[in-house]
Amino acid sequence: MKILLIEDDQALSEALAISLRDAGLLVEAAFTGGDGDFLLRTEQYDAVILDLGLPDGDGTRWLSQWRDDGIALPVLVLTARERWSDKAAGFSAGADDYVTKPFETAEVLFRLRALVRRSHGHAHPVLNAGDLSFDTHTGSVSLAGRPVTLTAQESRLLAYLMHAQERVVSRTELSEHVYDRDHEPDSNVIDVQISRLRRKLGGERIVTLRGQGYRLVIPEDESSEAHDGR
Known part of the structure; x- marks a missing residue:
């Protein structure tokens, strides 16, 4: 999961970014609405955390512009403004969720994961593909009920494929959503990590x-078992 964090309080931004990265997310930060707008229009993200009190314009103005321009990715407003009128303005501008400061990082993390999951059409926090399960809250993976140990990068790669399951995901899409912009993978890195996941x-x-990308599927034997069990 790749997150754009737009927050002008640099100390708060850095602390939140560290906590989210420790939880396995990729985070890129902007300290003004203009910088955030540029990144949002030139890079790919799974969700945005948006402060409202930005130095170059209210966050609701930037958000309204994104929605008018057809940018539909989930936006979590994170602000000190707690009046109902401020919340109403945020939701009216196109916010998907709203958290007030001070906040618990765990709450922000849970809400982010829920927003991204639902944006892919998944309501339950545990994603399943046959015997394979991925818990979006804990990051744990199991196969036929047995835990599977993955590296952090393998986990991010699998998480993206699980969210997009049955849809073909291009190498470019994986590169943009699973890898840090400053550490883009070499041409064969994705292939190597896909091979490790397969093992x-x-x-x-x-x-x-070939020429399109990768798709996570339910093996025929597991699909048949699920059908027979209904």
Whole structure:
């Protein structure tokens, strides 16, 4: 999950970014609405954390402009403004959720994960693809009920494929959403990590479509078992 954090309080931004990265998220920060707007229009993100009291214009103005321009990714407003009128203005501008300062980082994390999950059409916090399960809250992975140990990067890669399951995901999309902008993977890094996931999860679970990308599928035997169990 790749997050754009737009917050003008640099100390708060750095502290929140560290906590979110420790939880396995990729975070890129901007300290003004203009810088955030530039990044949002030139890079790919899964969600935005937006402060309202920005030095170059109210956050609701930037948010309204994004929505008018068809930018639909989830936006979590994070602000000290707690009056109902401020919340109403945030939601009216296009916010998907609203958290007031001071806040618990865990709450922000849970809300972010829920927003991203629902943006992909998943209501339950545990994503399933046959016998494979991924808990979006804890990051734990299990296969046929047995825990699977993944590296942090493998976990991020699998999480994105699980959110997008059955949809073909291009190498470019994976690169933009799973890897840090300042540490873009070499041409074969994604292939190597996909190969490692296949060894741990089963080779038939991640399909390569030449010239298109990758798709997470439910193996036929697991699909048949699920059908027989209904």
